[in-house]
Amino acid sequence: MAKQTTRFNGEDSSQLINILSDGTKVKGDIISNGDIRIDGEMVGNLSTKGKLVVGNNGKIHGEVQASNIEVSGFIKGKVTANELLNMKSSARIEGDIIAGKLAVEPGAVFTGTCSMGASKPVNEPEAKK
Secondary structure: OEEEOOOOOOOOHHHEEEEEOOOOEEEOOEEEOOEEEEOOEEEOOEEEOOEEEEOOOOEEEOOEEEEEEEEOOEEEOOEEEEEEEEEOOOOEEEOOEEEEEEEEOOOOEEEOOEEEOOOOOOOOOOOOO
16 A cells, blocks of 8 residues: 655655555565555565665565665565664564664664675665576
8 A cells, every 4th residue: 555645746756655554465576766664574575765664563574675774573684774774672684784874772683794884776676697
């Protein structure tokens, strides 16, 4: 479900907010220019030029790329945040992290490697060879 924050009549589509509600499960890749909130479960890769929020009940199994990412739920896979990755106290990440900046609240857990600094801009996920 997409929530429009502005009237869409040729205006910037990055103003759209996409929501995957609790109790909903999606299999497949998502590519977006706007913000995304995941409260349900997703199996697949996710790429957005906007902000990604993974709620307390949100689960993602796949590669994640976004400008800014806030995690309260669970991600299993490579996580790339061009600007800021904010891990709330309930966050769990299993996979490698690449972030411009990393904020970790006490109680958050991640297993994998972490690289900080400049990263390449968010594009569509690379084709697997």
